Amino acid sequence: MAGRGPSEDSKDRLKILLVGHAFWPGEGSEPGITWNWAWHLSHYHDVWVIAHPLRRAAVEAAMAAHSGPAPRVVWVDLPRKPEQGERGIRVHYLLWQRAALAQARRLHATQHFDIVHHLSWATVNWAPKLWTLGTSFVWGPLGGGQAAPLRFARYLGWRGALGEAGRHVRRRLLPFLPPLRRAAANSALILATNPETAEILYRAGAAHVELFYDNGVLPEQLMPRRKPRQAGDQLELVWAGRLEVPKALPLALEAMARVADLPVRLNIAGQGPLRTACERRAAALGLGERVRFLGLVPRQRLLSEVFATSDGFLFTSLQDSAASVVLEAMAAGLPVIGLDHQGVGMMVPEHAAIKVPVTSPSATVQALADGIRALAASPELGQRLGEAARCHAATESWSRRAVRMNALYRSCLKARAGRARLGVRHNDRAALSESAA
Numbered sequence: 001m002a003g004r005g006p007s008e009d010s011k012d013r014l015k016i017l018l019v020g021h022a023f024w025p026g027e028g029s030e031p032g033i034t035w036n037w038a039w040h041l042s043h044y045h046d047v048w049v050i051a052h053p054l055r056r057a058a059v060e061a062a063m064a065a066h067s068g069p070a071p072r073v074v075w076v077d078l079p080r081k082p083e084q085g086e087r088g089i090r091v092h093y094l095l096w097q098r099a100a101l102a103q104a105r106r107l108h109a110t111q112h113f114d115i116v117h118h119l120s121w122a123t124v125n126w127a128p129k130l131w132t133l134g135t136s137f138v139w140g141p142l143g144g145g146q147a148a149p150l151r152f153a154r155y156l157g158w159r160g161a162l163g164e165a166g167r168h169v170r171r172r173l174l175p176f177l178p179p180l181r182r183a184a185a186n187s188a189l190i191l192a193t194n195p196e197t198a199e200i201l202y203r204a205g206a207a208h209v210e211l212f213y214d215n216g217v218l219p220e221q222l223m224p225r226r227k228p229r230q231a232g233d234q235l236e237l238v239w240a241g242r243l244e245v246p247k248a249l250p251l252a253l254e255a256m257a258r259v260a261d262l263p264v265r266l267n268i269a270g271q272g273p274l275r276t277a278c279e280r281r282a283a284a285l286g287l288g289e290r291v292r293f294l295g296l297v298p299r300q301r302l303l304s305e306v307f308a309t310s311d312g313f314l315f316t317s318l319q320d321s322a323a324s325v326v327l328e329a330m331a332a333g334l335p336v337i338g339l340d341h342q343g344v345g346m347m348v349p350e351h352a353a354i355k356v357p358v359t360s361p362s363a364t365v366q367a368l369a370d371g372i373r374a375l376a377a378s379p380e381l382g383q384r385l386g387e388a389a390r391c392h393a394a395t396e397s398w399s400r401r402a403v404r405m406n407a408l409y410r411s412c413l414k415a416r417a418g419r420a421r422l423g424v425r426h427n428d429r430a431a432l433s434e435s436a437a
Contacts, residue, residue, distance in 0.1 A: 013044065013045050013046050014044075014045045014046070014114040014115060014409060014413075015045070015046050015048075015111055015112065015113045015114050015115075016041060016045045016046065016047045016048070016113065016114065016115045016116075016117060016409070017047075017048045017049075017050070017104060017107060017108070017111070017113045017115070017116045017117065018034065018037060018038055018041070018047060018048070018049045018050070018071070018117050018119055019049075019050045019051075019100055019104060019116070019117070019118045019119060019120075019128070019130060020033070020034030020037070020038075020049065020050075020051055020119035020120045021034075021051065021052050021093060021096060021097075021100075021120050021121060022034060022051070022052065022054065022055075022120065023035055023038070023049060023051035023052070023055075023059065023073070024054070024055035024058050024059050024062075025058065025059070025062045026058075026299075026300075027299065028215060028299055028324050028325070028328070029215075029324060030120045030121070030122075031055070032215070033119065033120065033122075033214060033215055033216075034049065034051065034119050034120060036216055036218070036398045037117075037119060037402075037405075038071040039070070039071065040398045040399060040401070040402035041071075041402055041405065041406070042069040042070055042071050043069055043402060044402065044406045045406075045409075046072075047071040047072070048071065048072045048073075048074060048107060048111065048113075049071045049072070049073045049074065050074050050076055050100050050103055050104060050107075051073060051074075051075060051076070052075070052076060052077065052096060053075040053076075053077050056075060059073065074103060074107065076096065076099050076100050076103050078092065078095055078096055078099060093121055093126075094126075097126075097128060101128075101129055101130060101132075104116065104130060104133060105133060108133050108135065112135075113133075113135055114135065114136065114409075114413060115135065115136050115137075115138055115188075115409050115412065115413070116130050116131075116133055116135055116136070116137050116138070117137075117138040117139075118130050118137070118138070118139050118140075119140075122140055122141060122142035122143065122144075122193075122214065123142055123143060123144035124142055124143070124144040124145050124174060124180065124192075124197050124200055124201065125144045125170070125174070126144075127177075127179040127180045127182070127183035127184075128183060129183070131182070131183055131186035131187060132186075136188040136189075136409075136412045136413055136416050137186060137187050137188055138187065138188060138189045138190070138191070138408075138409070138412065139183065139187050139189070139190045139191070140190050140191030140192060140193075140212065140214075141191040141192065141193045141212045141213065141214040141322070142190070142191065142192060142193065142197060142214075142321075143192070143193040143194055143197050143214070143321025143322060143343065144197055144321065145171060145174070145192070145194065145196040145197030145198070145199065145200040145201075146194055146196040146197065146319055146320070146321060146342045146343070147164050147167040147168050147171060147196075147319060148160075148164045148167075148246055148248075148318035148319040149318065149341075149358055150164060150165060150168065151360060151361070152248070152318055152358075152361055152364075154361065155245075155248050155250055155251065155318065155361065156245050156246075156318070157245060159245075160245040160246070164319070167319075171196070171200060174200050174204065175200055175203035175204040175205075176204075177204075180200075180204050181204050181205055184201055184204040184205045184206040184207075185204075185205045185206075185207070187206060187207070187208075188207075188208065188412035188415065188416060189208045189209075189210065189408055189411075189412050190206050190208065190209050190210075191209075191210050191211075191212035192209055192210070192211055192212065193211070193212065193213065193214045193321045193322035193343045193347075194211075194321060194322060194342045194343035194346060195211070195342075195346055196342060197321070198211060208412075208415075210408065211346065211347075213322055213324075213327060213343075213347055213396050213401075214321065214322050214324060215322070215324035215327055215328075215396075216327075216396050216397060216398040216400075216401045217327060217328070217331045217393050217394065217396050217397045217398065218397070218398060219397070221303060221328060221331040221332070221393075222331050222390060222393065222394055222397075223303075223304075223307070223308060223331070223332045223333065224333070228379055228383050229311050229379045229382060229383075230379060231379055232263070233263070233379075234263040234264065234265055235262070235263065235264040235265070235311050235312065235372070235375055235376045236265055236267065236309060236310045236311045236312075237264065237265065237266045237267065237310065237311065237312045237313070237314050237337075237372070237375075238266075238267045238268075238269060238306055238307065238310040238312075238313055238314070238329070238334070239252050239266060239267070239268050239269070239270075239313075239314045239315075239316070240268075240269040240270055240297075240302060240306075240313075240325050240329070241269075241270050241317065241323075241325060242270055242271070242272040243268075243270050243271060243272030243273065243274040243275045243278055244272045244273060244274055245274065246317060246318055246319035246320065247270075247272075247316065247317045247318075247320075248316045248317060248318045249268065249274070249278050249316060250278065250281055251316040251318075251361075251364065251365055251368060252266060252314050252316045252368065253266075253278065253281055253282050253285055253287065253291065254285065254365045255314075255365050255366075255368035255369040255372060256285070256287055256290060256291060256369075256372070257285040257286070257287060258365065258366065258369035259369050259372050259373055259376070260286070260290075262372070262373065262376045263376070264290065264372060264376055265289075265290050265291070265292065266287075266290065266291045266292070266314065267292050267294055267306065267310065268291065268292065268293050268294060269294045269295075269296075269297040269302055269306055270294075270295075270296065270297070271295055271296040275293065275295075278293070279293060294306070302328075303328060303332065307328070307329060307332035307334060308332065310332075310334055311334070311335075311375065311382055312334055312335050312336070312337060312372075312375050312382060313326065313329035313330075313334040313335070313336050313337070313338075314337050314338070314368070314372075315336055315337070315338030315339060315344060316338070316339060316368070317339065317344075318339070318358075319342070320342055320343060320344065321342070321343050322342075322343030322344065322347060323343060323344050326338065326344050326348065327347075327393055327396060328393075329389075330348070330352065330389035330390060330392060330393040331389075331390060331393035331394075332390070333386040333387065333389060333390040334386055334389060335352070335353060335354070335375065335381075335382050335385030335386045335389055336348060336352065336353035336354070336385075336389060337353070337354045337356065337368060337371040337372065337375070338353060338354075338355060338356065339355075339356055339358050339364070340355035340356055340357055340358065341358045348392070349388070349392055351385070351388045352385055352388035352389040352391075352392050353385060353389065354371035354374060354375070354385070356368055356371060
């Protein structure tokens, strides 16, 4: 890590407490997000992290090999291991969050943190109570306010459709629930990954909301593209994600069936409960070797091999907060063909992707197919979109995100000092910022 610059003088460094359940190197999603925030913010501030010790050995090995500013980790374990299954994990997390809050109180009593920042789990449905510490509280980036369009119910199955119907109802009720209202009113800043979540926070009384990707890009992820594809060459597309209902892989399979006359292959990287059903659907559509199921691909191989040999990234999720994998594909210079809604619709610029309106299922499938045809017909289009995608991903590097977060922290403290002088409480009327990095 680079040495300290003028803005990192010891007198300017803040005391920051990060709370993130999963925390270890070499991964994306929750563990990688907490890990990268901690390390990149340590360049500017004195950072403590409260985390679960699931990968403690890997964390301590990585820290021992590092020189320079580093976060201080405080492990919070539970007497019992999390039960198997989603319900068991949720119960485990609720108990862990309670234990983390108690530890945060003990730490704050001695360290007097300037900022307490809750990173994960990052969902509007689980309001943390860290605001009760009485210092400037930052929450996010978080999602959870988005839901799959019910007109796509046939892709959700009856269980999924019922679940999404319940999600639509919950979205309407959330702004009125006391735990969220209290957390929103007492947050100095909340980072939201999509407009749907930001709107819920606004209605719940949040004073300062910023739209913000949940993940970032490391320098090694900004890969040069392979030799440009030539006209007539097979178009290699990749779809990556868990094979589960909200990801809506069948949309991609049906779009592939509508371009049967073109030399196009779709490589599907991922595993999940719907793999067998999706394989059957691909066979029923007569896709044959034009679709390959790669199974679970390790993240490093996905980034360095699969993305490096692909010509485009296909994104079909009907319910997704911000989709970190889309940003990672863009960092590899892949043009995106994706649904124009929720976090991806808002964050991905028009000039870096073919964005498909989420209207009716038939129209959306056709628009996906039209996007595939456009890439297949014009290698120049793919090259232009891919370069724009990589340039956009570079603006979301972890180092740039840390600079932006540092400025937001300073803004929070300045606002707090101003309210203290005026004797104003923090729960003013919300104002939603629509700026994105």
